Amino acid sequence: MMLTPAQTIGPFFSHALPWPDGPHVVAADAPGAFWLRGRVLDGAGEPVPDALIESWQADPDGRLGGPFRGFGRCPTDPHGWWAIRTVKPGPVPGAGGRPQAPHLALSVFARGLLHRVVTRVYFADEPTANAADPVLSGLPEPARGTLVAGQTEDGYRFDIRLQGEHETVFFAV
Amino acid sequence: MTYSRVHPPLRWPAYRSTLRRAPSSPLVTLPPGLTEQTGPAGAALLGDHQVDPLDHDLTRQHPSEPLGERIIVHGQVRDAGGRPVPDSLVEIWQTNAAGRYPHHADQHPAPLDPNFTGVGRCLTDPAGNYRFVSVKPGAYPWRNHDNAWRPAHIHFSLFGRAFTQRLITQMYFPGDPLFDQDPIFNSVPAAARPALVSRFDLSQTVPEWALAYRFDIVLGDTPVEEEG
Ligand SMILES: [Fe+2]
Numbered sequence: 001m002m003l004t005p006a007q008t009i010g011p012f013f014s015h016a017l018p019w020p021d022g023p024h025v026v027a028a029d030a031p032g033a034f035w036l037r038g039r040v041l042d043g044a045g046e047p048v049p050d051a052l053i054e055s056w057q058a059d060p061d062g063r064l065g066g067p068f069r070g071f072g073r074c075p076t077d078p079h080g081w082w083a084i085r086t087v088k089p090g091p092v093p094g095a096g097g098r099p100q101a102p103h104l105a106l107s108v109f110a111r112g113l114l115h116r117v118v119t120r121v122y123f124a125d126e127p128t129a130n131a132a133d134p135v136l137s138g139l140p141e142p143a144r145g146t147l148v149a150g151q152t153e154d155g156y157r158f159d160i161r162l163q164g165e166h167e168t169v170f171f172a173v
Numbered sequence: 174m175t176y177s178r179v180h181p182p183l184r185w186p187a188y189r190s191t192l193r194r195a196p197s198s199p200l201v202t203l204p205p206g207l208t209e210q211t212g213p214a215g216a217a218l219l220g221d222h223q224v225d226p227l228d229h230d231l232t233r234q235h236p237s238e239p240l241g242e243r244i245i246v247h248g249q250v251r252d253a254g255g256r257p258v259p260d261s262l263v264e265i266w267q268t269n270a271a272g273r274y275p276h277h278a279d280q281h282p283a284p285l286d287p288n289f290t291g292v293g294r295c296l297t298d299p300a301g302n303y304r305f306v307s308v309k310p311g312a313y314p315w316r317n318h319d320n321a322w323r324p325a326h327i328h329f330s331l332f333g334r335a336f337t338q339r340l341i342t343q344m345y346f347p348g349d350p351l352f353d354q355d356p357i358f359n360s361v362p363a364a365a366r367p368a369l370v371s372r373f374d375l376s377q378t379v380p381e382w383a384l385a386y387r388f389d390i391v392l393g394d395t396p397v398e399e400e401g
Contacts, residue, residue: 001251001253001254001255001391002179002365002368002391003179003180003253003365003368003391003392003393004179004340004342004368004369004390004391004392005179005180005181005342005361005362005365005366005368005369006180006181006340006341006342007181007328007341007342007343007357007358007360007361007369008188008190008341008343008357009328009330009341010328010343011276011278012266012274012276012278012279013266013328014276015266015274015275015276015290015292016264016266016291016292016328017264017266017330019219019222020222021220021221021222022220022222024220042193042194043192043193043194043197044193046193048194050278054339056208056211056212056213056336057208058207058208064207064208064211065211065212065213065214065217069213069217069218069220070213070218071213071217071218092206092207092208093206093207094204094206094207095204095205095206096204098206100206103208104208105208105209105336107336107339109341110194111190111194112188112190112191112192112193112194112195113183113191113194113195114180114181114182114183114185114188114191114195114357114360115180115181115183116339116341117183117196117200118203120203135203139201143198162193162194162195162196163193163194163195163196163197164197167196167197167198168196169198169201170196170198170200170201171200171201171202171203172200172201172202172203173203173205173209173336173337
């Protein structure tokens with residue numbers, strides 16, 4: 001069957017799609033909870049103030065779905081910042097059942113993006129698992145580094161550069 | 174049809190906002206793992222923000238009825254294999270009948286309607302069907318090019334059953350004279366554009382009350398669930 005084509009989310013979704021606890025993948029008191037924060041920047045290095053970030057991930061035991069919501073949604077603010085509160089996912093097998101490093105799947109929607117772009121968030125404090133990850137290790141440096149969230153005071157930071165120098169790696173899924 | 178024959182390219186110069194936002198590098202192929210082959214099912218992704226039974230009726234969210242031509246918008250959500258996608262969240266947003274969004278960034282001089290927000294949600298039924306009640310949205314101007322107007326449209330957001338099936342798109346109305354000059358509609362390969370246009374559906378109109386349009390949606394393949 002012919003797929004329905006994608007179209008841009010446009011600039012006028014912020015009264016429609018976000019909701020108050022959208023950024024809270026886990027409850028405030030969940031063990032190990034942290035903030036994953038970042039900015040979305042365009043090809044000129046300018047902040048993208050009208051993007052929507054969505055995340056999907058396993059629970060700390062590597063289970064997807066079920067009682068664990070696993071989903072986060074956050075619009076960017078006027079300076080391009082977004083944040084979700086979550087926990088580090090457990091190990092999830094990749095294509096062919098190969099082990100992978102802990103990661104989140106991320107979708108970015110924005111005016112000017114005719115289709116979402118998809119990326120993955122890995123964690124800087126998992127160097128051994130990251131080195132063995134089949135997706136990460138298949139990427140050349142410095143592209144690989146664009147997928148690794150650095151540690152911060154209250155969690156991790158993951159900037160998304162849509163275009164140009166240090167462009168984030170985006171995947172076709 | 175393959176991906177590139179259906180979805181628009183990310184860089185589409187006629188739509189100026191793509192110029193600084195479309196990635197320059199080609200997308201990297203990602204053989205889907207379990208993370209991508211699963212996704213939030215039903216309303217679970219909404220947490221405490223559950224779907225209200227009235228969320229599908231955009232004409233009953235305020236004390237009075239909105240102005241405009243009352244319409245029913247309905248259809249079936251299926252996957253690429255033709256299988257219905259049940260119990261899946263559908264979100265829509267649209268302008269009022271005058272072409273205005275109640276959004277701080279929409280300041281063009283068309284009237285707001287105090288009885289219309291233009292936001293709806295529902296879950297697909299066991300056969301993958303959804304149904305909204307609304308008013309027909311208006312065209313609106315934008316600054317992409319000289320005298321640019323968007324054809325009337327309703328924004329749709331769909332989840333399917335897997336991360337790979339996530340889709341945001343726009344539904345248009347048949348015969349719109351603004352199609353030819355709209356770079357967003359025309360970013361889609363010509364053969365796939367008809368899939369974005371709803372069809373007038375006399376069978377679902379309600380006499381003396383509402384017109385009806387049908388918009389069927391086809392998401393990507395549903396990943397095969399492994400038996401546990
Ligand atoms: Fe719109």
